Amino acid sequence: MPKLIRLKDGEAFEAQDLFADVADEDAIPAGPVILSLTRFQAEGDALIGAGQAVGVRIEAGESVEDLAYDLPRLALVALVFPKNTDGRAFSSASLLRQRLHYAGEVRAVGDVLRERALFMMRCGFDSFVPTDGSTPAEWAATAERYRHVYQPAQDGRTPAFAERL
Amino acid sequence: MYRYDSIDKAIVEDRAQEFRGQVSRRLTGEITEDQFKQMRLMNGLYLQLHAYMLRVAIPYGSLNSRQLRRLAHIARTFDKGYGHFTTRQNMQFHWIKLAQAPDILDSLAEVDLHAIQTSGNCIRNVTADPYAGATAEEVDDPRVWSEVLRQWSTLHPEFSFLPRKFKFAVTAAEHDRAAIRVHDIGLILHRNDEGELGFEVAVGGGQGRTPYLAPTIRQHLPAGSLLSYSQAILRVYNRHGRRDNKFKARIKILVAALGAEEFARQVEAEWARIVAEQPDADLPAIELARIRGAFTPMNFETLPPRSAAFDAAKAGDRAFARFVRNNVKVHKQAGYAVVEISLKAIGATPGDISAEQMDAVADLGERYSLDDIRVTHEQNVVLPHVKLDDVPALYAALEAAGLASANIGLISDIIACPGLDYCALANARAIPIAQSIAQHFADQDRAELIGELKIKISGCINACGHHHVGHIGILGVDKKGEEFYQLSLGGSGAEDASLASILGPALPANRVPEAVDQIVERYLALRQGEERFLDTFRRVGMAPFKEAVYAEAH
Numbered sequence: 001m002p003k004l005i006r007l008k009d010g011e012a013f014e015a016q017d018l019f020a021d022v023a024d025e026d027a028i029p030a031g032p033v034i035l036s037l038t039r040f041q042a043e044g045d046a047l048i049g050a051g052q053a054v055g056v057r058i059e060a061g062e063s064v065e066d067l068a069y070d071l072p073r074l075a076l077v078a079l080v081f082p083k084n085t086d087g088r089a090f091s092s093a094s095l096l097r098q099r100l101h102y103a104g105e106v107r108a109v110g111d112v113l114r115e116r117a118l119f120m121m122r123c124g125f126d127s128f129v130p131t132d133g134s135t136p137a138e139w140a141a142t143a144e145r146y147r148h149v150y151q152p153a154q155d156g157r158t159p160a161f162a163e164r165l
Numbered sequence: 166m167y168r169y170d171s172i173d174k175a176i177v178e179d180r181a182q183e184f185r186g187q188v189s190r191r192l193t194g195e196i197t198e199d200q201f202k203q204m205r206l207m208n209g210l211y212l213q214l215h216a217y218m219l220r221v222a223i224p225y226g227s228l229n230s231r232q233l234r235r236l237a238h239i240a241r242t243f244d245k246g247y248g249h250f251t252t253r254q255n256m257q258f259h260w261i262k263l264a265q266a267p268d269i270l271d272s273l274a275e276v277d278l279h280a281i282q283t284s285g286n287c288i289r290n291v292t293a294d295p296y297a298g299a300t301a302e303e304v305d306d307p308r309v310w311s312e313v314l315r316q317w318s319t320l321h322p323e324f325s326f327l328p329r330k331f332k333f334a335v336t337a338a339e340h341d342r343a344a345i346r347v348h349d350i351g352l353i354l355h356r357n358d359e360g361e362l363g364f365e366v367a368v369g370g371g372q373g374r375t376p377y378l379a380p381t382i383r384q385h386l387p388a389g390s391l392l393s394y395s396q397a398i399l400r401v402y403n404r405h406g407r408r409d410n411k412f413k414a415r416i417k418i419l420v421a422a423l424g425a426e427e428f429a430r431q432v433e434a435e436w437a438r439i440v441a442e443q444p445d446a447d448l449p450a451i452e453l454a455r456i457r458g459a460f461t462p463m464n465f466e467t468l469p470p471r472s473a474a475f476d477a478a479k480a481g482d483r484a485f486a487r488f489v490r491n492n493v494k495v496h497k498q499a500g501y502a503v504v505e506i507s508l509k510a511i512g513a514t515p516g517d518i519s520a521e522q523m524d525a526v527a528d529l530g531e532r533y534s535l536d537d538i539r540v541t542h543e544q545n546v547v548l549p550h551v552k553l554d555d556v557p558a559l560y561a562a563l564e565a566a567g568l569a570s571a572n573i574g575l576i577s578d579i580i581a582c583p584g585l586d587y588c589a590l591a592n593a594r595a596i597p598i599a600q601s602i603a604q605h606f607a608d609q610d611r612a613e614l615i616g617e618l619k620i621k622i623s624g625c626i627n628a629c630g631h632h633h634v635g636h637i638g639i640l641g642v643d644k645k646g647e648e649f650y651q652l653s654l655g656g657s658g659a660e661d662a663s664l665a666s667i668l669g670p671a672l673p674a675n676r677v678p679e680a681v682d683q684i685v686e687r688y689l690a691l692r693q694g695e696e697r698f699l700d701t702f703r704r705v706g707m708a709p710f711k712e713a714v715y716a717e718a719h
Contacts (some may be wrong), residue, residue: 087326122322152445161452
């Protein structure tokens with residue numbers, strides 16, 4: 001089972017992943033699941049109605065806006081990095097937090113490297129399934145490399161211009 | 166010169182520290198070259214044919230003497246005693262050892278320099294008018310806004326993994342010395358009819374294999390909204406730019422595919438939302454004022470508009486008079502001049518500068534130019550604030566340093582990319598072609614007779630040598646293992662921007678200087694009045710030049 005790193009109140013720790021990541025061709029198991037957007041749109045209502053915890057996997061080319069009305073019912077949103085150089089999920093995470101006011105878990109999945117920790121955390125990701133075997137301690141260390149940041153973002157860090165006031 | 170505060174310093178130091186860790190993981194074998202590649206490319210370190218190359222950012226081409234001396238020190242200590250100024254106002258060192266790269270970054274950080282985002286698919290070093298703060302043309306100082314962009318784009322959480330690299334250029338002057346229309350975003354500062362400061366925003370220009378001039382998507386953006394509007398442009402691009410094909414991934418392709426109008430509509434819609442939901446998307450006025458105030462004040466002396474010493478030297482020394490005609494430009498302040506230092510001595514490598522020359526320019530900049538030194542995208546250096554009284558002494562010192570070539574804007578002031586010897590992408594050498602053309606036109610009287618003629622040479626279709634916007638553009642191509650050169654005419658990267666058109670079949674290297682000569686001779690025969698080559702070309706078209714170069718071959 002891939003490792004899940006969770007971030008809470010500035011602390012990174014390893015957590016048990018209770019969710020089954022369900023491919024479109026697979027049967028939906030009991031318990032918490034993560035579905036593709038298409039599958040969620042087809043079957044999500046029934047599952048949530050039956051009390052199952054459901055998260056949605058958003059591919060890099062899909063729009064988080066399509067989830068706008070479903071977000072309060074979702075257990076998590078997983079944003080896919082198809083390659084570690086594909087930065088679309090950074091915009092998706094920012095929009096989930098800023099525009100759609102989603103307060104639940106935003107998980108980084110796909111090609112997830114600890115070198116991206118700072119960027120991911122700043123855009124509002126709070127859980128990660130790293131592909132490079134990195135540990136929570138390494139993850140936290142990467143995110144803390146910079147004492148200051150220039151931009152306001154979703155992690156609530158005080159940007160340089162506000163520090164200067 | 167923008168003076169770093171403790172926050173700016175800390176960010177640069179932290180970056181150097183981060184990179185030291187990454188290099189050490191590579192050197193111990195903890196990570197593979199492939200894994201390391203992504204990290205080094207975020208830091209301007211490329212692996213080239215012969216060695217590593219480190220590209221140092223020179224934000225908006227602005228240096229002080231301390232920084233230039235440090236670059237000289239690095240050239241001497243870690244490289245072969247010279248550096249190379251690029252067409253993006255940066256400096257490259259071509260002979261770097263990986264194990265020493267962290268020490269170089271530490272050394273740079275001590276003088277507020279870095280290599281952050283000088284490579285990778287992120288927002289690259291912001292370039293600007295090298296005459297900023299010195300030219301009477303400008304409505305405001307573009308460096309202030311370039312610095313605003315530099316800070317905002319540094320380690321941007323959302324926009325550091327774009328479909329492709331992303332380049333801003335900023336000017337505030339009528340005369341475009343920053344090649345605004347061939348950038349991903351070109352910003353032209355101006356005042357509208359109400360007198361308010363704002364930007365004309367041009368998006369989607371670029372060179373490479375598919376050149377485009379950037380269309381204007383907004384005539385007047387209030388200056389204070391620069392960051393929120395840039396955020397909107399970058400977000401539309403990050404989400405919708407192509408990622409399936411590296412050669413179609415620049416924003417120019419997205420703008421062309423959607424059309425400028427539809428692209429602008431999407432940006433405006435995104436911008437409206439950003440402004441509504443993100444009150445801190447733009448810097449508060451107090452921070453804009455702080456950044457402006459952090460630039461060293463220029464305490465110009467009140468001087469008469471003419472200088473007896475300057476006039477006497479001009480009258481008495483023909484070489485000095487030639488230097489003044491070509492390299493000395495008007496300053497906004499009476500009694501001062503902008504002095505360009507050509508790095509295009511006949512036979513030299515365009516943009517190369519030795520450690521000794523860097524030290525000499527640093528000394529001269531400190532002594533004669535209020536410690537302010539600029540790099541131009543045409544790979545020359547500018548001392549922006551020289552008293553007319555001091556120009557003769559400055560000229561003498563430049564002559565002693567081998568830096569007094571009086572050829573700014575002339576046919577031997579050639580832009581060339583590093584080419585095959587230094588770049589993994591190139592198909593052909595660019596520097597030897599530039600040298601052979603410059604040698605062919607070494608006669609200074611003839612060069613002045615020809616007048617403004619901009620030759621730009623790229624060693625491959627990625628067009629780092631700006632050949633698409635050369636009055637004469639030269640592109641190196643590989644034909645069955647042999648280097649050939651395709652000439653094109655009529656391009657311009659200035660305010661009259663245009664893309665050059667291909668003259669005809671590519672020529673072997675030894676035919677290039679002769680072909681340029683044939684083009685020049687035909688121009689001189691056709692020229693009317695004060696026409697520049699470009700004006701004549703635009704009036705008469707391609708045919709006469711084609712005939713001049715290819716006629717005897719038929």
